[in-house]
Amino acid sequence: MPATSGQTTDMTNHASDALTPTEIVTRLGERGLAASAQRVAVYGFISGMGEQHLTAEELHRALRESLPTLSRATVYNNLAALADAGLIEKLDLPEGARFGRVPEPHVNLVCRECGDVTDVLVGDEAVQRLLARAARVGQFDVSVASITLSGRCRDCVTHN
Numbered sequence: 175m176p177a178t179s180g181q182t183t184d185m186t187n188h189a190s191d192a193l194t195p196t197e198i199v200t201r202l203g204e205r206g207l208a209a210s211a212q213r214v215a216v217y218g219f220i221s222g223m224g225e226q227h228l229t230a231e232e233l234h235r236a237l238r239e240s241l242p243t244l245s246r247a248t249v250y251n252n253l254a255a256l257a258d259a260g261l262i263e264k265l266d267l268p269e270g271a272r273f274g275r276v277p278e279p280h281v282n283l284v285c286r287e288c289g290d291v292t293d294v295l296v297g298d299e300a301v302q303r304l305l306a307r308a309a310r311v312g313q314f315d316v317s318v319a320s321i322t323l324s325g326r327c328r329d330c331v332t333h334n
């Protein structure tokens with residue numbers, strides 16, 4: 175798994191603990207989503223996976239270790255529902271979608287060499303205003319707001 179250390183660590187602000195099943199059921203209910211066992215498992219896993227941004231395929235593989243009967247279609251459908259409800263982040267990258275645990279507005283630093291994705295919660299009012307203005311101009315109902323910066327992470331820069 176990608177290293178998440180480095181100079182951005184002090185700018186991130188995660189409560190790194192996974193949500194409890196009770197918290198998960200509450201949040202799903204608030205968004206009008208049924209709390210099926212599979213959905214609780216998918217959301218619970220993502221809420222505890224730190225800064226990783228995994229593909230649906232990777233999530234399916236990881237979840238099957240504890241839920242061997244979980245189908246790929248179920249994982250995909252639940253990821254779509256959770257992302258649509260604004261509970262998780264769906265990050266659309268040229269090589270495919272990845273899912274992250276932070277639904278609040280944030281900046282993704284995507285390394286083009288190693289594929290590492292780091293969340294940076296800037297908490298910057300100028301950024302919040304920019305996102306709000308973009309949504310207003312586009313008359314867009316935003317569920318998850320993130321900005322993506324592509325480039326090379328510190329490790330890759332250091333080793334080249």
Ligand SMILES: [Zn+2]
Nearest residue numbers: 285288327330
């Ligand atoms: Zn890198």
Ligand SMILES: [Zn+2]
Nearest residue numbers: 263274282293
């Ligand atoms: Zn992210």
